[in-house]
Amino acid sequence: MNLSSVMEPNIEYAPKHYICRRATESLVLDGRVDKSFWTEADWTDDFVDIEGDLRPRPTKQTRVKMMWDDEYFYFAAELVEDQIWATLTERESVIFYDNDFEIFIDPDGDTHQYYEFEVNALNTVWDLMLVKPYRDGGPPVNAWDINGLKTAVHIDGELNRPDADNRKWSVEVAMPWTSLRECSPDGRRPVKDEFWRVNFSRVQWRTEVKDGEYTKILNPDTGKPFPEDNWVWSPMGIINMHYPELWGYVVFADKEGPEQFVPSPDERMKWELRRLYYRERNFFAEHGEFTTDVKMLMGDESWIITPTIELTSRLFQISAPSSDGTATLYIREDGKLWKE
Structure with missing residues (x-):
C-alpha cells in the first residue's frame, strides 16, 4: 500500500458547477460546436491555470459545453489556437505529449475508480480508468476502453501548417452510459438532479517554427522542452489533475430543471x-x-x-x-x- 506524503492543495474549496441539460435531438458528430444540437447548452467559464489564482490567466480561451440523454454523455470543447499541431496517431499513445484536450469523470465522487480521456487535433484518443489516484497507488488501467465512444475534431485553419490562418480547433465527444456506468452509483446512468464530479484540462506546450514545422521550445539549461501549461475548468491549486475531490460538479437536468446548484x-x-x-x-x-x-x-x-x-x-x-x-x-x- 502506498502511504507516501500527499501534498495539500493551496486553494479555497470552491469547485465550479454546471447545469447539464438534456438533449432534444440526435447529435451527428463533425467536431463543430456551432450547430443546433448545442444551442440550449451553456458554455462553462473560460479555463484558468491549474493552480488557479497562483498563476496568470491563460493566453488562449478554452471552454466547454455538455449535454446528456438516455444513451450518451456529450461534450463540446472550443480551443482558440493560432498554432494547431499534432503528431500522435496511435490510439492509447500518451496524448499529452501533444497539445490536447482532456476529460476526467468520477461518477460517485469517492475519488476511486474514475475515467480519463484525452484527444489531440488529429482526433487520436487515449482513454483509461484509474483504480485510485496515483498518490494512493493507482494503477491506471490502459486496457480499459470507452466502448461505443464517438469523437470528432474540427479545425478552423490547417493542421501542422504554421503559415495558415489558424483560429481554433474544436472537439465533440459522445460517451455511452453503457461504458460510463461501470463505476457509477448502482451501475446506472445518472438521473435528474444527481451530480457527477467532472473536470477538463488543456495541455499547451511552448512551440516555435523551425524549417516550416512546429517544434517544442527547449530550455537551454536542460536541453529539454519547457514544462507544459495546464489550463482547466475547475482549478486544482496544485499541478496535478488527479485530485478528484477538486473537480467540478456537473448536475443533470431536464426541461423542468434544476436551474441552479447549491452543494449540500x-x-x-x-x-x-x-x-x-x-x-x-x-x-x-x-x-x-x-x-x-x-x-x-x-x-x-x-x-x-x-x-x-x-x-x-x-x-x-x-x-x-x-x-x-x-x-x-x-x-x-x-x-x-x-x-x-
Missing part, C-alpha cells in the same frame, strides 16, 4: 475529512505512524466537523456525522470517501 453541507464536510486525510498521511510519512491527535491535525483553523479517528499500525479511518445527523461520512488511508 455534506460536500464541505467531505472536504474537511479530505484535509485530515492529507495531514494524517503526511504525519505518517514524517513519523512512521498515524496519530489520533485530532487537535494537532486540525490546528487553529475553523472546522465544521467533529471527527473521530480510528487506527491500526498501517491503516486509519476518520469519520464524522453527516450534516443532518442521519448518516456518517468516512475517509480512509487510501483516500476512499463514502457515506453510510
Whole structure:
C-alpha cells in the first residue's frame, strides 16, 4: 500500500458547477460546436491555470459545453489556437505529449475508480480508468476502453501548417452510459438532479517554427522542452489533475430543471475529512505512524466537523456525522470517501 506524503492543495474549496441539460435531438458528430444540437447548452467559464489564482490567466480561451440523454454523455470543447499541431496517431499513445484536450469523470465522487480521456487535433484518443489516484497507488488501467465512444475534431485553419490562418480547433465527444456506468452509483446512468464530479484540462506546450514545422521550445539549461501549461475548468491549486475531490460538479437536468446548484453541507464536510486525510498521511510519512491527535491535525483553523479517528499500525479511518445527523461520512488511508 502506498502511504507516501500527499501534498495539500493551496486553494479555497470552491469547485465550479454546471447545469447539464438534456438533449432534444440526435447529435451527428463533425467536431463543430456551432450547430443546433448545442444551442440550449451553456458554455462553462473560460479555463484558468491549474493552480488557479497562483498563476496568470491563460493566453488562449478554452471552454466547454455538455449535454446528456438516455444513451450518451456529450461534450463540446472550443480551443482558440493560432498554432494547431499534432503528431500522435496511435490510439492509447500518451496524448499529452501533444497539445490536447482532456476529460476526467468520477461518477460517485469517492475519488476511486474514475475515467480519463484525452484527444489531440488529429482526433487520436487515449482513454483509461484509474483504480485510485496515483498518490494512493493507482494503477491506471490502459486496457480499459470507452466502448461505443464517438469523437470528432474540427479545425478552423490547417493542421501542422504554421503559415495558415489558424483560429481554433474544436472537439465533440459522445460517451455511452453503457461504458460510463461501470463505476457509477448502482451501475446506472445518472438521473435528474444527481451530480457527477467532472473536470477538463488543456495541455499547451511552448512551440516555435523551425524549417516550416512546429517544434517544442527547449530550455537551454536542460536541453529539454519547457514544462507544459495546464489550463482547466475547475482549478486544482496544485499541478496535478488527479485530485478528484477538486473537480467540478456537473448536475443533470431536464426541461423542468434544476436551474441552479447549491452543494449540500455534506460536500464541505467531505472536504474537511479530505484535509485530515492529507495531514494524517503526511504525519505518517514524517513519523512512521498515524496519530489520533485530532487537535494537532486540525490546528487553529475553523472546522465544521467533529471527527473521530480510528487506527491500526498501517491503516486509519476518520469519520464524522453527516450534516443532518442521519448518516456518517468516512475517509480512509487510501483516500476512499463514502457515506453510510
